[in-house]
Amino acid sequence: MQKIHWTPQRRAVYEVVKSAHDHPTASMIIDRLHARGHRFAYATVYNSLRYLAEAGVIRELRLGEGASRYDARNEEHQHIVCERCGTIEEVFEPVPAAWQKTVEANTGFVVTETQVVLHGVCPACRGEALRAHTPEAH
Amino acid sequence: MQKIHWTPQRRAVYEVVKSAHDHPTASMIIDRLHARGHRFAYATVYNSLRYLAEAGVIRELRLGEGASRYDARNEEHQHIVCERCGTIEEVFEPVPAAWQKTVEANTGFVVTETQVVLHGVCPACRGEALRAHTPEAH
């Protein structure tokens, strides 16, 4: 973890990501910067995001659809995406270290990062599906 | 697993993906189709890839850099990417079912798919790093 060279732009970008709860994309971040009265260039926001991600302060997530999303949580965690409504939830159960060890042994790699993206159906969407099948549904 | 409506284009795209060993991107696939004498429109290749992925015949991988990659292996497996040279290797050790169960219990989701992307350093790159530190290196 190297020393971070903070600039006003990087700090503002970081504040937006940190205060967000919804894993915003770059363009969502730009909108929120505008809402807060900042008007940085696209390039600056992307540069800041890249810089902060490389510095390890934020994480870039490619969750499978369109734009990258950004996350400022620093505990190790994974993500699960609802395939119906798109909600993204955090998963704090750590991936078993033994599994990772086995992978290292089998592949010869030294693992530096594990990114897991689970897909599934969230409780709310399952609820709707159930309700749609009951007589009192409509 | 529904019935697949094969067209010459879809078959040709599938053949390319299946015979590739390197998880090609859409544009690599287009190049290889050209090399085989086919000249399908971009849109057709993308349509075919999407169709085949939705049909479950191939898998779309978003491994973190640029374009999606495609994989025709049908056994459950994961991927590990070397952060030095970019090589992608397959990981056949299955993610522990118990972990997935715990995630379902904790999040309330029903999990339908688990995609793991590990990053690390491959044996070859580690070898080079070692060699660079020994006296007889140059």
Next chain:
DNA sequence: TTTCTTGCAAAACATTTGCAAATCG
């Protein structure tokens, strides 16, 4: 002063879309 960072517009990609023509069932 030397290096890094910003801002802007343009470029580079990756992927999708609209629509007419061709093909399939």
Next chain:
DNA sequence: CGATTTGCAAATGTTTTGCAAGAAA
């Protein structure tokens, strides 16, 4: 015939680049 698929070019969306001007070390 009716539905699906193809091909093309243009549009869209995301991210990067080139470069001049500005700020920081």
